[in-house]
Amino acid sequence: MNTENNYKKWQQHFERSPRLAEIKVTYKSKSRLKNKVIILNSKETFAVLYPLFNNETIGFIEEFYMLILNRANAILGWVKLSTGGTTGTIIDKKIIAIIALQMNASGIILCHNHPSGNIKPSEIDIKITEAVNQACQLFEIKVLDHVIISPDGTYYSFADEGVMA
Numbered sequence: 001m002n003t004e005n006n007y008k009k010w011q012q013h014f015e016r017s018p019r020l021a022e023i024k025v026t027y028k029s030k031s032r033l034k035n036k037v038i039i040l041n042s043k044e045t046f047a048v049l050y051p052l053f054n055n056e057t058i059g060f061i062e063e064f065y066m067l068i069l070n071r072a073n074a075i076l077g078w079v080k081l082s083t084g085g086t087t088g089t090i091i092d093k094k095i096i097a098i099i100a101l102q103m104n105a106s107g108i109i110l111c112h113n114h115p116s117g118n119i120k121p122s123e124i125d126i127k128i129t130e131a132v133n134q135a136c137q138l139f140e141i142k143v144l145d146h147v148i149i150s151p152d153g154t155y156y157s158f159a160d161e162g163v164m165a
Contacts (some may be wrong), residue, residue, distance in 0.1 A: 039075060049109075064112040066081070
């Protein structure tokens with residue numbers, strides 16, 4: 001009985017406490033599932049993501065995007081994760097996981113550009129892909145691909161090259 005009274009006391013405190021932050025998770029879709037774009041391969045990924053890059057800066061500023069997908073590989077949304085300089089940009093695997101969890105993602109696709117035009121992944125590209133993949137595995141979220149785009153419209157797909165496990 002004493003434990004139950006303590007529980008009720010704390011429950012009332014938490015419900016009325018102005019010192020506690022309320023957490024609210026929402027998702028507002030602008031289209032119905034039947035109208036969503038489904039990603040089946042890297043060519044479709046490229047077709048969706050390439051237009052997000054600014055044609056005036058793709059050749060000198062590196063940017064990083066993420067597609068968020070449901071279990072049917074339908075796009076739930078996209079997010080720009082970072083904008084960097086000419087030789088790199090910084091992403092945070094914790095932020096990636098948070099966004100994917102908030103969107104109730106089943107899968108994600110990573111994408112960034114190489115302003116130099118060299119689409120071969122760097123060691124850092126490979127390591128960050130592995131780190132994000134490991135972080136997302138904890139939540140049963142699949143990293144389906146990581147696409148590197150060049151200013152001239154060519155791309156490298158980790159999935160196509162067998163790098164994604």
